[in-house]
Amino acid sequence: MDWTVSLAILVGGLLFAMGIGLPVALAFFAVNVIGVYVFMGGSRGIDQMLSNATTAVSTYSLAPVPLFLVMGSLFFYSGLARRVLDAIDLLIGRLPGRLSYLTVTSGTVFAALSGSSLANTGMLGALMVPEMVNRGYKKHMALGPILGSGGLAVIIPPSTLAVLLGSLARIDIGALLVAGLIPGLVLAVFYAGLIYAQTKLDPEAAPFYEVEAMPLSRRLWVFTRDVMPMAIIIAAVVGSILTGIATPTESGALGVFAVGFLALAFRALDWKAIEKAVTEAARVTGMTFLLITASSTFAQLLAFSGASSGLVRWATGMEMGPTQMLLVMLLILFVLGMFMDQVSMMLITLPVFVPLAASLHFDMVWWGLIMLLMLEVSFTTPPFGLLLFVMQGVAPPGTSLTEVARAALPYMLCVFLLIALLIVFPPLATWLPENM
Amino acid sequence: EEVTLRAITFTPAQVIYAQHFQTFVDMVNERGKGVVQIQIIGGPEAIPPLRLGEAQQNGVADIFNLPAGLYLNMVPEGEAFSGSNHTPMENRANGALDYINDIFAEKANAHIIAHVDGGNGFHLFLTKKPNMTAEGTVDLSEFRVRTAPLQRAFVENLGAINVTQSPTEVYTSLERGIVDGTAYTIVGMRDFNWDKFVKYRVDPGFFQTDVLISLNLDVWNGLSDEAKAILNEVGEDYEQISYDTMAEATASEDKALRDEGIEVISLEGEARQTYLKAAYATSWDRLKSRDATHYDKLRELFFTPIE
Amino acid sequence: MSMLITAVDLISRFLFLLAILITAALVFIVTYDVGARNLGLTPPNWAVNTVEYGMLHITFLALPWLVRTRGHVCVELVLTYLPARARTAWELALHAISALICFYLAYRSGLSLADTIAKGSYEVRSFDMPMWMLFASMPAGFLLGGLQFVAFPLRGDSFFAGAAAEKGGL
Ligand code: NA
Ligand code: NA
Numbered sequence: 080m081d082w083t084v085s086l087a088i089l090v091g092g093l094l095f096a097m098g099i100g101l102p103v104a105l106a107f108f109a110v111n112v113i114g115v116y117v118f119m120g121g122s123r124g125i126d127q128m129l130s131n132a133t134t135a136v137s138t139y140s141l142a143p144v145p146l147f148l149v150m151g152s153l154f155f156y157s158g159l160a161r162r163v164l165d166a167i168d169l170l171i172g173r174l175p176g177r178l179s180y181l182t183v184t185s186g187t188v189f190a191a192l193s194g195s196s197l198a199n200t201g202m203l204g205a206l207m208v209p210e211m212v213n214r215g216y217k218k219h220m221a222l223g224p225i226l227g228s229g230g231l232a233v234i235i236p237p238s239t240l241a242v243l244l245g246s247l248a249r250i251d252i253g254a255l256l257v258a259g260l261i262p263g264l265v266l267a268v269f270y271a272g273l274i275y276a277q278t279k280l281d282p283e284a285a286p287f288y289e290v291e292a293m294p295l296s297r298r299l300w301v302f303t304r305d306v307m308p309m310a311i312i313i314a315a316v317v318g319s320i321l322t323g324i325a326t327p328t329e330s331g332a333l334g335v336f337a338v339g340f341l342a343l344a345f346r347a348l349d350w351k352a353i354e355k356a357v358t359e360a361a362r363v364t365g366m367t368f369l370l371i372t373a374s375s376t377f378a379q380l381l382a383f384s385g386a387s388s389g390l391v392r393w394a395t396g397m398e399m400g401p402t403q404m405l406l407v408m409l410l411i412l413f414v415l416g417m418f419m420d421q422v423s424m425m426l427i428t429l430p431v432f433v434p435l436a437a438s439l440h441f442d443m444v445w446w447g448l449i450m451l452l453m454l455e456v457s458f459t460t461p462p463f464g465l466l467l468f469v470m471q472g473v474a475p476p477g478t479s480l481t482e483v484a485r486a487a488l489p490y491m492l493c494v495f496l497l498i499a500l501l502i503v504f505p506p507l508a509t510w511l512p513e514n515m
Numbered sequence: 516e517e518v519t520l521r522a523i524t525f526t527p528a529q530v531i532y533a534q535h536f537q538t539f540v541d542m543v544n545e546r547g548k549g550v551v552q553i554q555i556i557g558g559p560e561a562i563p564p565l566r567l568g569e570a571q572q573n574g575v576a577d578i579f580n581l582p583a584g585l586y587l588n589m590v591p592e593g594e595a596f597s598g599s600n601h602t603p604m605e606n607r608a609n610g611a612l613d614y615i616n617d618i619f620a621e622k623a624n625a626h627i628i629a630h631v632d633g634g635n636g637f638h639l640f641l642t643k644k645p646n647m648t649a650e651g652t653v654d655l656s657e658f659r660v661r662t663a664p665l666q667r668a669f670v671e672n673l674g675a676i677n678v679t680q681s682p683t684e685v686y687t688s689l690e691r692g693i694v695d696g697t698a699y700t701i702v703g704m705r706d707f708n709w710d711k712f713v714k715y716r717v718d719p720g721f722f723q724t725d726v727l728i729s730l731n732l733d734v735w736n737g738l739s740d741e742a743k744a745i746l747n748e749v750g751e752d753y754e755q756i757s758y759d760t761m762a763e764a765t766a767s768e769d770k771a772l773r774d775e776g777i778e779v780i781s782l783e784g785e786a787r788q789t790y791l792k793a794a795y796a797t798s799w800d801r802l803k804s805r806d807a808t809h810y811d812k813l814r815e816l817f818f819t820p821i822e
Numbered sequence: 823m824s825m826l827i828t829a830v831d832l833i834s835r836f837l838f839l840l841a842i843l844i845t846a847a848l849v850f851i852v853t854y855d856v857g858a859r860n861l862g863l864t865p866p867n868w869a870v871n872t873v874e875y876g877m878l879h880i881t882f883l884a885l886p887w888l889v890r891t892r893g894h895v896c897v898e899l900v901l902t903y904l905p906a907r908a909r910t911a912w913e914l915a916l917h918a919i920s921a922l923i924c925f926y927l928a929y930r931s932g933l934s935l936a937d938t939i940a941k942g943s944y945e946v947r948s949f950d951m952p953m954w955m956l957f958a959s960m961p962a963g964f965l966l967g968g969l970q971f972v973a974f975p976l977r978g979d980s981f982f983a984g985a986a987a988e989k990g991g992l
Contacts, residue, residue, distance in 0.1 A: 329855070
């Protein structure tokens with residue numbers, strides 16, 4: 080069968096099944112069943128698919144998802160989050176949209192701790208969104224910064240995806256990791272600029288409310304009492320990674336205990352909070368993992384049927400200049416990213432992209448970073464964007480997928496802006512690794 | 516009439532094993548014009564490596580570039596390939612391959628045509644210098660070593676704390692000192708960039724990679740004699756060719772690693788024999804514990820006792 | 823009928839409770855693993871793979887209760903544009919299709935489960951894990967999930983209604 084036909088059957092089927100309103104995971108499974116019959120030869124294919132499905136989430140690299148979700152929900156349900164945010168409200172004072180800035184800042188910090196976008200988004204979402212909505216923030220002001228900084232986890236080291244890309248594409252992994260640092264910070268600044276613009280255009284989005292004026296001594300006391308102790312959590316998570324006590328994958332578990340310890344110290348820990356936190360984490364984990372299971376079998380089917388490799392070869396087979404070719408690669412990643420996860424995308428595209436990039440004499444570290452940014456974008460592109468789903472899972476009831484996707488859009492544009500900047504000014508990525 | 520076999524590899528296309536397999540495919544497609552052709556349809560993005568044994572058994576694809584170690588659950592005897600201290604060519608000549616092929620046919624519905632990329636052993640790569648024992652072998656107590664399940668028991672026997680991690684985590688773990696070393700082949704160290712943190716390598720290597728080229732048995736039985744002959748012929752030639760290419764790749768990687776300043780701790784004489792004996796024992800004991808039926812015969816065919 | 827629905831709810835709740843317990847266990851297992859390694863004790867060789875299998879089971883154990891509580895995401899594009907009468911019929915059809923998908927997957931994964939028990943096959947990671955343990959939660963999750971989709975219209979409720987009332991205008 081020609082790859083175009085395979086692609087049309089699978090992607091068309093998926094869009095149809097999602098479009099009519101089936102739950103996304105079941106839409107995937109429905110198309111998988113039909114696709115397996117067509118491409119893998121009937122009944123034995125179904126057995127293969129279900130057997131493949133048992134490997135999708137039983138991989139240790141996904142462990143940060145439940146761990147950081149427990150940590151984030153415990154932080155919220157124990158009331159620690161409220162305490163910290165109250166204090167920060169008092170400290171920062173009148174800045175409009177301060178919680179959005181705070182989200183970007185803590186998102187950047189957590190990006191430097193964890194290598195997993197899913198875990199980052201889950202944790203920050205559980206942590207910040209309910210509080211922000213309580214305080215009258217419009218949803219996009221609460222969801223957007225988290226979706227944006229969730230993606231930062233991919234380019235700010237450590238990053239599992241960067242390590243995988245580096246080893247698959249034979250790029251110096253250390254250089255690739257370091258190269259992400261400055262662009263990551265630039266991106267965080269873009270995000271802050273975006274929030275500034277959003278609050279200027281729509282002051283209602285992040286409602287301004289009067290906070291009491293306080294003398295400096297009082298502020299210092301509030302800071303010492305309510306914010307400083309949070310350093311324990313940071314120490315548990317970051318410190319354990321930096322000192323080699325735990326891997327980024329494992330650090331979430333230590334974070335849970337740090338939050339628990341702190342909540343205990345503030346007499347904020349009770350069974351109710353623990354129960355709610357774990358329940359919430361199990362709920363979001365279950366929802367996300369079912370989606371990963373369903374979509375990864377779909378991605379396997381796309382590969383097995385020759386649809387994805389056909390698309391990649393067709394698009395990259397055109398005769399074009401280096402910049403156009405780079406844009407074609409980005410476009411392919413963008414299209415594939417609408418339907419599959421990042422690891423599958425890499426496995427499918429890199430065998431073609433890497434020799435192509437080398438033949439075009441790209442700086443591989445620079446090129447790898449741009450690929451990573453595009454992979455980051457695909458986390459939030461509908462219809463299949465894992466971060467969108469995780470976010471909807473932790474957002475207040477009644478938050479629609481469209482709403483989440485719309486909140487993510489301006490942040491996605493920031494990433495495109497950064498990619499453009501990198502194309503025009505490559506030293507942004509290459510300077511640091513070359514001078515270390 | 517020409518048949519086209521659909522192939523699946525266990526590594527992504529740009530990794531050395533898949534590239535070598537591509538060479539095999541090119542050879543078959545050249546010699547098999549009009550009779551048998553192979554088309555690679557994908558790698559781990561199409562079927563997860565842990566489920567390839569099943570895909571072969573089902574006949575979801577026809578021909579596989581697949582290590583025996585990935586489906587020991589189906590054929591525990593497959594461990595004989597990695598636990599062998601013979602070359603694949605020797606095992607073909609002495610009937611070992613034919614013998615184990617009957618087991619693979621029965622248990623995995625598979626037929627092996629070649630053990631490729633052979634002779635490629637595992638070494639301990641360490642970030643700090645190990646103490647030596649009184650017997651002259653390495654003492655790894657105080658070491659945390661990342662291993663694949665295959666090498667686990669052996670590394671623990673050397674006193675190390677075993678850490679299980681996927682290859683993508685090892686870079687960060689070596690960097691931060693979460694592990695003090697890993698067991699891996701010489702080829703591949705630089706691909707993962709682990710050489711940045713590794714300072715010592717322990718010689719000799721033990722075991723060998725167990726990559727096979729095999730077919731679903733029904734597909735194999737359905738082929739014409741002419742097609743079978745071509746596959747067998749190319750398989751046999753390619754076993755030797757890939758053995759040689761792997762040896763060359765290992766030699767050049769070895770040189771590159773030494774040039775980077777990685778120090779080789781070479782065990783000699785009795786210590787070397789003790790070390791190797793212990794390594795192979797863990798592998799063969801495990802095979803025996805899972806299914807002892809063919810143990811004696813396999814050991815006789817695949818293994819020359821170390822004195 | 824309502825007793826049956828209550829039973830389905832109870833079992834779904836129980837499966838979700840197991841998912842919650844596994845989630846909590848993950849935190850302790852990972853901490854134990856990290857702790858043992860750093861204290862120079864022998865880390866449990868089962869830790870990493872147990873966490874992996876735990877995550878697999880959370881997926882399917884949480885499935886039915888997530889249906890019950892409308893926890894699975896949908897793209898509510900078409901639904902919002904349908905007139906009320908057509909929408910009701912459409913939602914009924916969606917319940918039926920969703921239930922059918924779940925029942926089919928429950929049936930097929932049930933066959934796989936039976937097959938792995940019969941063959942006694944296992945999976946090799948750090949330790950040998952019986953293969954049926956990997957499939958154990960899948961048929962139950964899909965079966966109960968399917969029943970929950972059936973139960974929604976029987977209760978006079980709709981899985982997709984949440985979207986209508988709360989999400990429609992956004
Ligand atoms: Na990161
Ligand atoms: Na996407």
